[in-house]
Amino acid sequence: MRVGQRVSGFLAFAVLLVVVVATAWEQQPRGSAPASAPADVFSAGRAFPTVESIARQPHPLGTVAHDQARDKLLDQLREMGLQPRLETGTGRYPGALARDVTGLARVENIVARLPGTASTGTIYLAAHYDSVTSAPGANDDGVGVATVLEIMRALRASPTPLRNDVVALLTDGEEAGLLGAEAFVAAHPDLRGSVIINHEARGAGGPVFLWRSTRPDGDLIRTVAASIPRPNTDSLSTALVAEITSSNTDFAAFEPAGPRVLDFAYAGRSAYYHNPFDDPAHVEPATMQQMGDNSLALTRELGDRDLAAPTADDEPAYFPLPFGLLIVLPTWVMYVLALVALLGAGWVSRRVRQSGETSVKRVFGSTALLLVTAPIASGAVYGLWEGITMARPEYRPLFVDPYLPEFYYAAVIVLSAAVLAAWIALSRRWFGTTGTAAGLLCGLSVLAAVFAAAAPAAAPTLVVPTAAAAVGVSAMFAVGDGWRLPVLALFLMPAAVFLGLGVWAPLQTGVAAAPFLVTPTIVLLGALLTLTLTHTWPRRGWTVPATALLLAAALTATGLAVDPIDDRHPMTAQLTYALDADSGRAQWISRSPADRWTDRFVDDTPPGPPYSTLWADLAASGSAPAQALPAPTAEILSDTTDSGRRTVRLRLRTHRAAPTVALRYTTAPLLLRADGRELTPVPPKGFQFHAPPPEGIEVELVAPAGPLELTVADYNYLPDSGIESYRDQPADVFLRQDSLSGVFARIPLG
Numbered sequence: 001m002r003v004g005q006r007v008s009g010f011l012a013f014a015v016l017l018v019v020v021v022a023t024a025w026e027q028q029p030r031g032s033a034p035a036s037a038p039a040d041v042f043s044a045g046r047a048f049p050t051v052e053s054i055a056r057q058p059h060p061l062g063t064v065a066h067d068q069a070r071d072k073l074l075d076q077l078r079e080m081g082l083q084p085r086l087e088t089g090t091g092r093y094p095g096a097l098a099r100d101v102t103g104l105a106r107v108e109n110i111v112a113r114l115p116g117t118a119s120t121g122t123i124y125l126a127a128h129y130d131s132v133t134s135a136p137g138a139n140d141d142g143v144g145v146a147t148v149l150e151i152m153r154a155l156r157a158s159p160t161p162l163r164n165d166v167v168a169l170l171t172d173g174e175e176a177g178l179l180g181a182e183a184f185v186a187a188h189p190d191l192r193g194s195v196i197i198n199h200e201a202r203g204a205g206g207p208v209f210l211w212r213s214t215r216p217d218g219d220l221i222r223t224v225a226a227s228i229p230r231p232n233t234d235s236l237s238t239a240l241v242a243e244i245t246s247s248n249t250d251f252a253a254f255e256p257a258g259p260r261v262l263d264f265a266y267a268g269r270s271a272y273y274h275n276p277f278d279d280p281a282h283v284e285p286a287t288m289q290q291m292g293d294n295s296l297a298l299t300r301e302l303g304d305r306d307l308a309a310p311t312a313d314d315e316p317a318y319f320p321l322p323f324g325l326l327i328v329l330p331t332w333v334m335y336v337l338a339l340v341a342l343l344g345a346g347w348v349s350r351r352v353r354q355s356g357e358t359s360v361k362r363v364f365g366s367t368a369l370l371l372v373t374a375p376i377a378s379g380a381v382y383g384l385w386e387g388i389t390m391a392r393p394e395y396r397p398l399f400v401d402p403y404l405p406e407f408y409y410a411a412v413i414v415l416s417a418a419v420l421a422a423w424i425a426l427s428r429r430w431f432g433t434t435g436t437a438a439g440l441l442c443g444l445s446v447l448a449a450v451f452a453a454a455a456p457a458a459a460p461t462l463v464v465p466t467a468a469a470a471v472g473v474s475a476m477f478a479v480g481d482g483w484r485l486p487v488l489a490l491f492l493m494p495a496a497v498f499l500g501l502g503v504w505a506p507l508q509t510g511v512a513a514a515p516f517l518v519t520p521t522i523v524l525l526g527a528l529l530t531l532t533l534t535h536t537w538p539r540r541g542w543t544v545p546a547t548a549l550l551l552a553a554a555l556t557a558t559g560l561a562v563d564p565i566d567d568r569h570p571m572t573a574q575l576t577y578a579l580d581a582d583s584g585r586a587q588w589i590s591r592s593p594a595d596r597w598t599d600r601f602v603d604d605t606p607p608g609p610p611y612s613t614l615w616a617d618l619a620a621s622g623s624a625p626a627q628a629l630p631a632p633t634a635e636i637l638s639d640t641t642d643s644g645r646r647t648v649r650l651r652l653r654t655h656r657a658a659p660t661v662a663l664r665y666t667t668a669p670l671l672l673r674a675d676g677r678e679l680t681p682v683p684p685k686g687f688q689f690h691a692p693p694p695e696g697i698e699v700e701l702v703a704p705a706g707p708l709e710l711t712v713a714d715y716n717y718l719p720d721s722g723i724e725s726y727r728d729q730p731a732d733v734f735l736r737q738d739s740l741s742g743v744f745a746r747i748p749l750g
Contacts, residue, residue, distance in 0.1 A: 009535055013533055013536070019500065024503060027232065027320075028206070032285035032288065039154070044289040048285065050076065055131070055138035058133055061173045062691025070110065077112045087109045087111050088106065088109075091180055091182040093177045094181070096248065097248055100684045103176055103688050104179065104688070109170065109171050112167065113165055114152060116165045120306045120309075122165045122167055122194045122307075124197070125166065125167065126170075126171060127200070135274045135737075139282070140201045148199060155299070155300075169184065174250055176690045178253040181250035181253035194307070196261045201266055203508075204269040207230070208287060208294060210224060212263035215315060218312045218313070221233075227298050229294065231324065233318070234461065239455060270510055271405075271569070272403075274736070329460070334460065341449070342470075348438060349438045358431070359435070363431075366427045368443075370423060378519045380519075384411065388559070393596070397571065397736070398571075400511075404563040405559070408559045412507065412518060412519065416522035424530060424544075425537075444469070465492075472490065498521075503522060570734045571733055574735065575601060577718060578611050578615070578624075581629075587611055587623060588602050589607055627724055630655035631744075635696070636650060650747070651695075657716075658743075660689065660690050661713070661714045662686060662688035662714070663687055663712060665710050669702055670682070674700075675698065688715070707749070708749045710746070713745075714744075717735075717737070718741050
């Protein structure tokens with residue numbers, strides 16, 4: 001029995017879809033090694049008790065729980081036979097985290113060295129051991145800490161010691177502003193010749209990505225490709241992160257000291273980020289195993305290399321493939337492939353025009369229509385998310401994702417496919433079957449060439465599958481009818497693989513980012529797969545996008561139905577109690593518009609000064625009963641004027657055991673020193689000092705002679721503040737870590 005052309009097209013398309021799904025499925029972490037695994041391998045089963053021991057409760061900088069976590073980690077390192085030490089210092093926001101109000105703290109970094117046999121440099125395994133006030137920090141960053149300790153244990157148990165030194169570096173105060181990492185760099189200003197492998201999380205599962213590295217990154221990436229079992233990274237993502245990311249990890253503090261840094265993180269189930277349920281029960285052993293396997297393999301590879309040898313100054317193009325492959329190519333290959341795509345598309349267009357199947361005008365029309373389809377699809381998905389947040393306003397304050405986002409993920413995919421199907425139906429109607437196919441190939445070839453010319457290292461995601469498709473369509477003219485679809489399907493395999501890599505895992509980083517990260521991939525690479533349907537598309541082509549739209553709506557409705565807000569899936573809120581100790585007046589203020597719970601405290605009226613001066617970006621406020629809270633003080637130790645400069649020394653102290661004390665001013669001084677650390681450049685509006693000692697902190701500032709307007713303030717996490725008017729918090733609400741009680745007073749200086 002002969003299979004007809006229409007059925008063959010559907011079969012080829014179905015096979016490609018199976019490749020897409022299989023690729024996405026293969027990328028997800030699975031399985032973990034038990035505690036009984038061989039001693040020299042990484043075991044999530046052995047690492048998990050560390051998470052349980054330090055992440056039972058929030059342990060932010062300066063708390064008793066924080067000190068307990070520190071001591072437990074020191075004990076574990078000693079039990080391994082290492083000699084850990086505490087490196088103390090005063091850290092401040094690094095340059096990459098510049099703010100109008102800078103942050104500082106006394107920090108205690110845990111450092112434990114495993115000496116090499118003939119070290120040429122140092123490999124640092126980094127993670128931070130503090131948490132935010134609102135979360136136990138099991139994933140962020142208990143998993144990272146446990147991973148570092150388990151790797152150190154596995155290296156100690158290995159029969160073959162490494163050539164280079166390996167150091168466990170557990171930093172303090174990351175959540176307060178990368179303070180521990182900055183203090184480490186201040187104490188070790190030249191880390192050239194070192195490699196730092198940083199471990200982070202912005203969620204509670206999913207694949208572990210190498211999402212950022214110091215650049216140029218050629219040697220690092222080739223090392224990653226040669227060693228780690230799951231190298232989930234690509235040069236497009238790392239290039240975008242380097243340019244536009246608003247996320248900061250200790251990477252931003254390490255980089256200025258000159259080491260080579262790799263930033264590993266996972267971001268699935270990100271509703272649990274900085275959430276009270278970021279606890280050990282919400283840790284995925286398979287994700288921890290993937291992180292540990294990757295870092296241990298990379299450490300062993302680097303551990304026997306000459307880290308002092310010169311490194312190549314290049315930025316290659318790279319992309320992953322299934323089964324742990326990472327393809328690393330010189331950027332000139334992208335130029336060649338882009339040229340291949342252009343030549344192939346041009347040759348195909350010439351052939352079909354000469355045969356009379358279409359015209360130049362129709363090909364250009366189809367190309368132009370395709371180029372506007374991707375932004376239209378992005379707009380549609382953006383509108384979908386806006387509609388979801390209107391129907392479920394509790395989603396708006398979430399950091400990234402709902403608790404159960406899978407139906408929304410599916411709706412994003414289906415809606416993007418609906419817009420693509422609408423393009424096919426419209427283009428076939430206006431420009432014909434052949435004009436649509438030729439226009440698709442030409443449009444993507446032009447885009448690939450533009451990407452290759454502008455950013456060749458970031459171009460593989462589009463250039464590689466487009467070049468392969470252009471070769472495949474060209475080859476169809478050289479084979480018999482029976483071989484055309486198999487040949488085409490073979491050359492569309494790269495598009496299917498890249499589509500599988502570029503949809504589900506990126507969706508797990510957050511549905512709110514889908515319009516910009518995922519939808520263009522679905523439209524452009526999905527369009528290539530539809531070349532198999534050139535002679536198979538149904539006569540009533542509009543039924544496809546119409547059906548897809550209905551399915552997207554049904555998936556969205558199902559998502560709303562199955563994702564509750566309850567005591568196990570609480571909504572996020574932001575609220576602050578602000579007391580002016582001088583006037584005895586208080587206000588509720590919020591950076592977020594009033595929601596269904598905070599509307600009992602605030603309405604959508606931004607407050608005026610002094611509240612708007614001390615808190616930025618306020619969206620809501622309301623009157624609050626003043627509570628007799630002890631105000632922070634600024635003891636004037638000296639106040640002198642000489643040669644037109646006024647020098648003031650103060651001791652700032654909190655009298656309610658607040659974990660943060662701050663100094664604010666309206667005009668920046670010429671020089672500022674806090675706790676012995678000179679703040680250069682001087683922050684424009686002041687500083688906040690986390691975990692101040694009971695005796696307070698000394699501050700010295702130099703300003704032009706004349707009056708000084710200074711304010712001292714202290715802050716506590718609102719649920720821990722004992723504010724009498726703050727009560728009856730529902731179980732389905734939790735407060736963000738920037739929800740505070742603040743007390744402020746003017747410093748009496750003339």
